[in-house]
Amino acid sequence: MEQLVPSEIEAYAEAHSMPESPVCRALREETQRTMEYPQMLVGPLEGAFLKMMTQLVDAKRVLEIGMFTGYSALCFAEALPSDGTVITCEINEKSAAVARRYFAQSPVGRKISIRMGPALDTMRALTGMFDLIFIDADKINYLNYYRRALDLLEPNGVILIDNVLWSGEVLKQPPPDESTAAIQELNRVVSNDPQVTAVLVTIRDGVLVVRRAR
Numbered sequence: 001m002e003q004l005v006p007s008e009i010e011a012y013a014e015a016h017s018m019p020e021s022p023v024c025r026a027l028r029e030e031t032q033r034t035m036e037y038p039q040m041l042v043g044p045l046e047g048a049f050l051k052m053m054t055q056l057v058d059a060k061r062v063l064e065i066g067m068f069t070g071y072s073a074l075c076f077a078e079a080l081p082s083d084g085t086v087i088t089c090e091i092n093e094k095s096a097a098v099a100r101r102y103f104a105q106s107p108v109g110r111k112i113s114i115r116m117g118p119a120l121d122t123m124r125a126l127t128g129m130f131d132l133i134f135i136d137a138d139k140i141n142y143l144n145y146y147r148r149a150l151d152l153l154e155p156n157g158v159i160l161i162d163n164v165l166w167s168g169e170v171l172k173q174p175p176p177d178e179s180t181a182a183i184q185e186l187n188r189v190v191s192n193d194p195q196v197t198a199v200l201v202t203i204r205d206g207v208l209v210v211r212r213a214r
């Protein structure tokens with residue numbers, strides 16, 4: 001992933017935002033040491049943003065599409081009230097094994113429930129409503145995840161969609177690959193959807209913040 005925000009600016013923003021917890025730091029460091037594509041985890045600044053959004057919408061129930069080693073799931077759990085819950089979807093057993101170890105060490109890990117298997121199947125089986133839904137898995141399915149997320153979203157809830165700038169690739173026409181095309185299509189559909197209002201925030205690789213229109 002290409003860094004869109006200059007690293008000194010990113011570091012300054014990070015230093016002036018809420019700090020990551022010791023468990024999140026340990027998980028991030030192990031992921032960087034031992035996993036392929038460690039840059040997939042959101043990191044301290046976007047993690048702080050996710051925590052702030054969780055608190056701003058007064059979330060009790062969070063759904064995450066794409067857990068990896070559990071960094072963002074832990075951020076949500078840390079920001080939720082004691083009776084809050086996170087359901088997080090993953091297909092990769094190696095990543096899930098790391099996540100389980102860190103959830104067991106964290107005082108808030110019991111709030112997190114992992115659903116293994118393709119996220120679209122998990123979403124189709126879910127009936128309960130969510131205050132915050134974070135979409136951060138395979139880009140090809142972004143539009144499918146967005147459509148199902150709208151069915152599962154509480155009236156005052158928020159959908160957050162990660163990597164919507166895709167290292168700047170979204171500017172290219174024609175799109176260089178399927179993932180870029182899928183993200184461009186998602187951004188186009190959401191920004192033209194009269195059911196919602198949205199803002200594309202240029203934090204890290206771009207986060208689309210979506211809520212129902214009033």
Ligand SMILES: C[S@@+](CC[C@H](N)C(=O)[O-])C[C@H]1O[C@@H](n2cnc3c(N)ncnc32)[C@H](O)[C@@H]1O
Pocket residue numbers: 040041042043065066067068069070071072073089090091092095117118119120136137138
């Ligand atoms: C970008 S990473 C998630 C990072 C995580 N949100 C964080 O910040 O710590 C995307 C994850 O989605 C998982 N994934 C990919 N396709 C999936 C699918 N169809 N269903 C569930 N998870 C999937 C991948 O295995 C990967 O671990």
